[in-house]
Amino acid sequence: MKKYIQALSLLLFSAFFLLATYKLPDWFPADIYLRLDPLLGLNAVLALKGMIDRVLWSLILIGATLVIGRFFCAYVCPTGACIDVLDFLLFRKIRRPVLKTDSNLRRIKYILLLIFISSALTGLSLVFLMDPIALLTRFYTFVVYPLAITLINLFLDGLRPLFQGLGWITLSHLHYPQPVYYMSAVTLLIFGGMMALNRLAPRFWCRYLCPLGALLSLISPLGLFKRRVSRDCNECSICRKTCPMGAVAENPTKTHSPECIQCKNCAETCPKEAIFFPSSFSVGGEYSTVNISRRGFFLSLAGGLTLGFLGSQSPFTPLQSKHPLIRPPGALPETEFLRTCIRCGECMKSCLTNTLQPSLWESGLSGLWTPKLDLRMAPCDQNCNVCGKVCPTQAIRSLPMDEKNHAKIGTAVLKKEMCLVWAQNKLCLICDEICPYNAIVFRPVEGYRRPVVIASRCNGCGFCEQRCPVRGESAIVVVPDGEIRLKEGSYIKEAKKLELEFKPDPGDDKFILQDSGFKIEEERKKEGDIRPSEKPNPQRPKGFL
């Protein structure tokens, strides 16, 4: 029964993950698992010092845990399910060493929880490092998803001759764009390490490290269902060995309640059928206390505050308002953004063009894994607003399409010394051609037609930067200058206030001609007299003779 529920939950998690694409309907909560996670919510709310609507979803899990107990870890947690599956595949036949320091190790998760919460109070969001749902979503985004696409494409390539033979047109041309990410290897290593720890003890992660498990165990003692052992018990201690959480005390009739995840393995394996999980109201008992000393409490509190201090002790902190990264459209102001973002990677998974990439150290410890746009690789598409829709903490605000397109993320800057037109007189107009907002126009400069950026029309989408044919660094790059970051309120209004116009007048290029001040010649060119493109010819649009 437990296995089926776990499998179903993992399947649901994967399905919701897959559905996070640009076509996502507004009402569909693809980020539901992340929303339900009270640790992520608590962390974001504490760090932001403000309420976030979507975080209220986590009250469901809090309520359920209060009523039922710490069932989440055994039945719902997709990371727990992954651990169980890999445990079964890899370590089933392995005799694990006995960890003598078991009770000390158990404390680690509470200490970590305290560290994360206290550092959140200082405004440094670190919980993403170890929250199981954020971790798994990240692993899915940076490893599972790209791998799956690679495998599917290999499979399609392998069967292509067959599809062609059968005349299945669509299948024989099917190919999914391969997503690529920075930090895939790092993410895999972290997840692999998490799984490898099971070699030492079953559910090592859940027992000793998981801060979400720690939070849930703190609120679980009120739960209705608790392990009870009847008098039939002959103290054979088989239950003690089978308990994946080590929740059975040395006296097998007793239970470390906060550790019990109600998986009922003990009841299933008990030869005397002496173990029950009846519903009953009871709190307390010597084994239900969380085993963390006052000293440990204060030490971890201090640890968290120190981390918070260290996190802010970097030139990145005073530079936050001048940060160099292009953030997703609708991202909160940088300080609030860093505090709220839980680095789950959901925005990067769903990003239509794959431009959203994790940051490494560009904005210091506080900015690890936060999304940035890599516009040289791909632009931000004006038909897509999914990143905000799937953001569980609304570090990227969920915006209607029109609002999103007014959430200016930067401004394109033309580097004349690298531009093929400015520097080499070439016939290149790709940036102008591709710009969806007509923000790049050609103007006569000293008799030559030259591209220039009209900043008030540029919303930073980056089509120009991506398409620029100059090798290496683009000759036109989007910089964060002019970005609009609002905590609340309308981007359209703000753009109007700033006199920005992202929907240009029709016939935009006309004014090139008017500006030029040249009279338009009507004389016909003789056949064969093609002007070389190097000659100045400002009075005509490009391509005409």
Added chain:
Amino acid sequence: MDRRNRPMTRRQFLKTTAAGIAIGITGSSALIQAAEEYDLAVISGDPASATKKALEAMGGISRFVKKGQRAILKPNMSFARTPDFGATTHPLVVATVAQACMEGGAQQVLVLDHTLQRAEVCLERTGIREACKNIPGVHVLTLQERKFFREIKIPRGRVLERVEVIKEVLDSSVLINIPVAKSHSTTGVSLGIKGLMGLIWERESFHSQININQALADLATVIKPQLTILDATRALASGGPGGPGEVKKINLIIAGVDPVAVDSYGVSIVPWYGQNFKGRQVEHLLIAHQRGLGKIDIDQLKILKGTA
């Protein structure tokens, strides 16, 4: 008895003449006869019926697509724009041609493009996939991977020696180019010949390394559509090729076998960037004409004008 050898009776003569006049009055026979005589058909009307009529005027689809053949249609669906931006071919024009091909006995119709923007969004926003969805045998595909292309030589190439072209285009005997009429910031206008760039793999060098106007003419020596149907139901008179820009609703369909002639006529239909131009003033068309790829002076063309 062999009737054909018998002299025509007066009665027969009168009957035939009357019938001829009757057909002549309806105009349709003139259209059918136009097939080989006219260089261009210029039909005004709504996208679907003007396209239908233009096809008839060019001699019907059977002139181009034989039974059991695979036909390739090349619309412009390179941008993720809805039809009203004028940056992509009208979906009804594409669907009408596709439908005609299937009705004419084509084995299948492939509607192909190598899009500039994200393919799935292009397919969705242009409306072309939706319009062709319910026509059996018609497949709308975007080919964004190099493995779907094959390199060929360009024997008459000046700036291009080789080019990688979509395999299906090389392997099929029928290619119908269905460009949209729009301005283009590099080549002046983007019509049929410029649209051929949607069938090749590598295009960036056209802008950075080689002369794009020469390259387009090179391309036109090896990719030769049997028919070009220019969708000028809307013309993007500025801001092209991606828009937004000034969209003029001129409700024209221009069809012809000669790719330069169609494009050259297309240049004359609206002022581009506020100025009137002739085909000769468009560099890549002039080069193509000089290299013997088609007629450029529209006053020397036989043009059938009509209304659908």
